[in-house]
Amino acid sequence: MIVAVCVGNENGVAFNGRRLSRDRAQQADLLALCGEGRLWVDAFSAPLFADHAERLRVSADFLEQAGEKEICFVENRPLRPFLHRMEGLVLYRWNRAYPSDVRLDVDVEADFVLTQQRDFPGSSHRRITREIYKRRENHGENT
Numbered sequence: 001m002i003v004a005v006c007v008g009n010e011n012g013v014a015f016n017g018r019r020l021s022r023d024r025a026q027q028a029d030l031l032a033l034c035g036e037g038r039l040w041v042d043a044f045s046a047p048l049f050a051d052h053a054e055r056l057r058v059s060a061d062f063l064e065q066a067g068e069k070e071i072c073f074v075e076n077r078p079l080r081p082f083l084h085r086m087e088g089l090v091l092y093r094w095n096r097a098y099p100s101d102v103r104l105d106v107d108v109e110a111d112f113v114l115t116q117q118r119d120f121p122g123s124s125h126r127r128i129t130r131e132i133y134k135r136r137e138n139h140g141e142n143t
Contacts, residue, residue, distance in 0.1 A: 001040075001066035003082070004030055004073045004090040005104060012100020019075050020098040022048055024123040029130060031055055033071060033090065040065070040072040048073075080105045086135055088112070093129040111136055 007013055008020050031039060031052055038055055040062040041048075049056055059065055063082045066072050071090070079086070089112050091104075106112075112133035122128040 001063070001082075001085055002069060002071045002088040002090060003063075003079060003086055004033070004071055004092065005079075006075070006092040006094060007104055008094050008096060008098035008100055010097065010100065011104040011108075012098055012102065013074075013104055014076050014102040015098065015100045017076070020100060021094055021096075021124065023094075023125055023128060025120065026092050026122055026125075026128055029120065029128075030071070030073060030090070030092075037070060040070060042077070045073050045075050076102070078105045083111060088135060089133040091129075091131045091133070093131065094125055095127050095129060096125065108133065 005013060006020065006026065012020060014020065027048055034055065038057045039049065040057045040059070042060060042062055043058060046056060046058045062072055063077065069087065083106055089108065091108070112135055114131055115134050116132040117129065119127050119129050
C-alpha cells in the first residue's frame with residue numbers, strides 16, 4: 001500500500017485530536033493520484049472527500065485491508081506498525097508551522113527514497129509541496 005499524509009513543518013499530523021489543516025486542492029491532487037482506483041480512508045477522514053464518496057473505501061481497519069499499490073489517506077494513526085506493508089509514502093507538506101502533539105512516526109529519510117517532488121497552489125495554502133517516496137529495499141522489514 002501507499003500511504004498519504006499531510007504534515008506541518010515539524011512533521012506534525014494532529015493537535016488535540018484534530019487535523020492540522022485541510023485543503024481542497026490537496027484533496028483533488030490525492031484523488032488524481034489514485035487514478036481509477038479508490039482511496040482508502042477511515043470514518044474520521046471520509047467527510048473531507050464527501051463530494052467524492054463513490055471514490056472512497058471507508059473502513060476502521062483500512063491499513064490492514066489495503067492491497068498492493070492502493071492509496072490510504074492517514075490523519076490520526078501511527079504508521080510504524082504498518083511499515084512492513086508500505087510500498088510508498090506521499091507527503092503533502094503545508095509549508096507552515098502548526099502546533100502538533102502527534103507527529104509522523106516513520107523515519108522518512110531512513111526508510112524511504114524521494115522519487116518526485118512538486119509544489120502547487122492550494123485553496124487555503126499559498127504553496128503545498130507534494131513529495132512521493134518509495135520504500136528503501138530491506139528497510140522496515142522487521143519493525
